[in-house]
Amino acid sequence: xxxxxxxxxxxxxxxxxxxxxxxxxxxxxxxxxxxxxxxxxxxxxxxxxxxxxxxxxxxxxxxxxxxxxxxxxxxxxxxxxxxxxxxxxxxxxxxxxxxxxxxxxxxxxxxxxxxxxxxxxxxxxxxxxxxxxxxxxxxxxxxxxxxxxxxxxxxxxxxxxxxxxxxxxxxxxxxxxxxxxxxxxxxxxxxxxxxxxxxxxxxxxxxxxxxxxxxxxxxxxxxxxxxxxxxxxxxxxxxxxxxxxxxxxxxxxxxxxxxxxxxxxxxxxxxxxxxxxxxxxxxxxxxxxxxxxxxxxxxxxxxxxxxxxxxxxxxxxxxxxxxxxxxxxxxxxxxxxxxxxxxxxxxxxx
Numbered sequence: 001x002x003x004x005x006x007x008x009x010x011x012x013x014x015x016x017x018x019x020x021x022x023x024x025x026x027x028x029x030x031x032x033x034x035x036x037x038x039x040x041x042x043x044x045x046x047x048x049x050x051x052x053x054x055x056x057x058x059x060x061x062x063x064x065x066x067x068x069x070x071x072x073x074x075x076x077x078x079x080x081x082x083x084x085x086x087x088x089x090x091x092x093x094x095x096x097x098x099x100x101x102x103x104x105x106x107x108x109x110x111x112x113x114x115x116x117x118x119x120x121x122x123x124x125x126x127x128x129x130x131x132x133x134x135x136x137x138x139x140x141x142x143x144x145x146x147x148x149x150x151x152x153x154x155x156x157x158x159x160x161x162x163x164x165x166x167x168x169x170x171x172x173x174x175x176x177x178x179x180x181x182x183x184x185x186x187x188x189x190x191x192x193x194x195x196x197x198x199x200x201x202x203x204x205x206x207x208x209x210x211x212x213x214x215x216x217x218x219x220x221x222x223x224x225x226x227x228x229x230x231x232x233x234x235x236x237x238x239x240x241x242x243x244x245x246x247x248x249x250x251x252x253x254x255x256x257x258x259x260x261x262x263x264x265x266x267x268x269x270x271x272x273x274x275x276x277x278x279x280x281x282x283x284x285x286x287x288x289x290x291x292x293x294x295x296x297x298x299x300x301x302x303x304x305x306x307x308x309x310x311x312x313x314x315x316x317x318x319x320x321x322x323x324x325x326x327x328x329x330x331x332x333x334x335x336x337x338x339x340x341x342x343x344x345x346x347x348x349x350x
Contacts, residue, residue, distance in 0.1 A: 003028075003303065004027070005029050005068045006030050008067045009033070010071065010074055011072065011075075012036040012042055012044075013041075024050075028299040029295070032053060033051065033054070033061045034046045034049070037057075058070070069091055069119075070094075071295075076098055077168070077174045080100040080109055087116040088116060091118060092302050093109075093113065093119070093120045094120075095123065097123050097315070098176065099312065101176030101319075102347065103323065119302050122315025124186060124315065125290040126186050129261060129263075130274050131263025131276065135265060144267070145254065147195055147225075149229050150194065150231045150232070150247070150248060151247075152187050152191050152246065154245050155234075156243070158183070158217070170212065172215060177322060179218070191233070195249065199224050199336070199338065201325055201328055201337050201340070202333075202334045202335070203222070204219065204220055209236075210238065214350070218238065219236075220234045221233040254266055262275050294309075294310070324337055330350070
């Protein structure tokens with residue numbers, strides 16, 4: 001039985017270093033190839049992580065029989081195409097969020113992975129944070145009682161210069177949106193993971209503080225959940241600094257809160273505080289500290305031939321929630337989320 005997965009890392013941009021470090025350190029994986037369309041960046045990245053196989057065309061690694069899996073860290077609009085081609089080549093796939101920028105493309109990724117009998121995973125590393133896991137456990141054990149509501153605030157800083165340095169950030173056709181799809185999606189994923197099935201979405205987005213982009217830099221939304229609870233989302237990337245994200249889950253018996261990477265669970269007179277124990281931060285602190293935990297979990301599941309904890313179906317929900325908020329704002333209507341998730345809405349232009 002194989003005990004290590006040979007992985008090709010596709011895309012050597014900002015977040016790739018977090019992925020590469022994990023792939024080099026984990027016993028379950030070997031960084032077997034790196035890919036980037038910029039030859040000098042690919043070469044430099046390969047040298048940095050002692051990887052001899054360097055490519056500028058990802059299809060070359062798909063043709064390599066020694067490659068077992070691909071890890072996708074490219075611009076959002078490329079995720080679906082690369083994942084579908086990887087599945088057809090018989091490679092397992094772990095992709096950064098969002099898995100795609102349309103429901104139809106996400107569904108195609110899921111279908112092709114099933115057809116090829118390969119694993120498909122989506123990065124939502126904050127589910128693996130100690131505080132997130134403690135809150136999820138408290139909910140599942142019923143310690144918070146019936147869930148009544150949740151609220152989320154993300155106020156971060158992305159300047160016009162940040163967008164000018166990229167040929168895809170801040171665009172509808174390549175990034176798929178702005179603050180919701182790039183920054184807030186992780187916290188939105190935690191909200192729906194904690195609260196359960198979403199039934200209805202109503203939202204508005206705006207471009208209020210940036211001159212260089214047309215995508216959302218402010219957005220707010222109201223959710224209704226299947227259990228009758230309500231959710232409220234506020235996000236902006238026009239704040240003066242990257243403030244800690246706030247996420248709360250309120251129940252009949254208690255309340256749980258995330259403030260950055262610190263969690264608190266209050267039930268009656270008892271308060272439990274969960275602080276992430278971190279020896280080293282790789283990448284940006286606001287990315288969280290658990291990429292390596294999720295990457296290891298994914299490849300352990302690959303080696304054991306198990307379905308990944310965050311597979312395509314699970315990874316699709318937060319992406320669809322973002323897109324449902326965009327649709328609600330454009331249509332000035334509430335969105336039936338079950339129908340939206342099933343692809344039963346026509347895409348509206350931005």
